[in-house]
Amino acid sequence: MKKILLTLTLATASLFTFAQSASFGVKGGVSFAKLNLSSSSANISANTGSVTTFSAGLFADFKFGNLSLQPAALYAGKGGNIDAGTGDEATINLYYLQVPVNLVYRVPAAIGNVYFGAGPYAAFGLSGKVKGTSDGNSVSQDVTFGDGDEDFKSTEFGLNGIAGVELKNGFLLGVNYDLGLSNITNSDSSDGALKNRVFGISVGFKF
Numbered sequence: 001m002k003k004i005l006l007t008l009t010l011a012t013a014s015l016f017t018f019a020q021s022a023s024f025g026v027k028g029g030v031s032f033a034k035l036n037l038s039s040s041s042a043n044i045s046a047n048t049g050s051v052t053t054f055s056a057g058l059f060a061d062f063k064f065g066n067l068s069l070q071p072a073a074l075y076a077g078k079g080g081n082i083d084a085g086t087g088d089e090a091t092i093n094l095y096y097l098q099v100p101v102n103l104v105y106r107v108p109a110a111i112g113n114v115y116f117g118a119g120p121y122a123a124f125g126l127s128g129k130v131k132g133t134s135d136g137n138s139v140s141q142d143v144t145f146g147d148g149d150e151d152f153k154s155t156e157f158g159l160n161g162i163a164g165v166e167l168k169n170g171f172l173l174g175v176n177y178d179l180g181l182s183n184i185t186n187s188d189s190s191d192g193a194l195k196n197r198v199f200g201i202s203v204g205f206k207f
Contacts, residue, residue: 021063027072027172027204028056034197035080035092036180047197051091053077055098055200066106074098076123078178078196082132090132094143094152094184094196096123100160109165116163121178123156123196149186156196157182164202172204 031053038045057074076098083089104117128143145154158181164174180196187193 023061025206027202029202031200033078036195039192048080048082051079068104070102070104088134092130094128095126098123112167118161121160125154170206174202176200
């Protein structure tokens with residue numbers, strides 16, 4: 001019985017210590033998104049033009065010395081601009097609920113900490129729109145997420161990298177890069193695949 005009580009006491013103390021090391025924050029900023037077009041059969045890969053969009057959300061920070069585990073939930077804009085060079089073009093805006101989980105390392109500095117980290121992310125399609133010009137006419141169509149040939153995939157996966165400065169008062173200034181690894185269309189990769197590429201600049205505050 002004493003061993004059980006001791007184990008429960010130690011476990012409770014560990015959980016309390018872990019909770020004490022947790023902090024939470026908000027962040028948001030501007031993003032510059034592109035789409036990578038590739039075809040395995042044609043052996044080509046190219047990026048579209050970029051679209052300016054944004055991201056915003058919440059994050060948690062579970063600290064272990066200079067390391068921390070940092071999950072987040074973000075409303076993230078992505079997409080790209082496709083110009084056929086014949087007067088026809090299309091701007092694709094996609095919006096996701098993105099959940100990155102980054103391992104972050106901090107280097108102490110006079111103003112606070114310099115941090116950098118990386119990890120995987122999963123994103124879930126929420127909404128989107130395609131606007132463009134075809135044969136001199138303006139066109140606009142809502143994006144749908146699903147399993148249909150004309151749909152974008154409901155989920156996307158990739159890797160995320162972050163870096164920035166965390167001031168002593170909790171203010172954050174950072175950059176991030178999302179490298180999409182999964183095809184966001186339902187077409188076979190040999191026919192052509194689209195993958196997200198996003199560079200972002202953000203500000204935030206950690207409480």
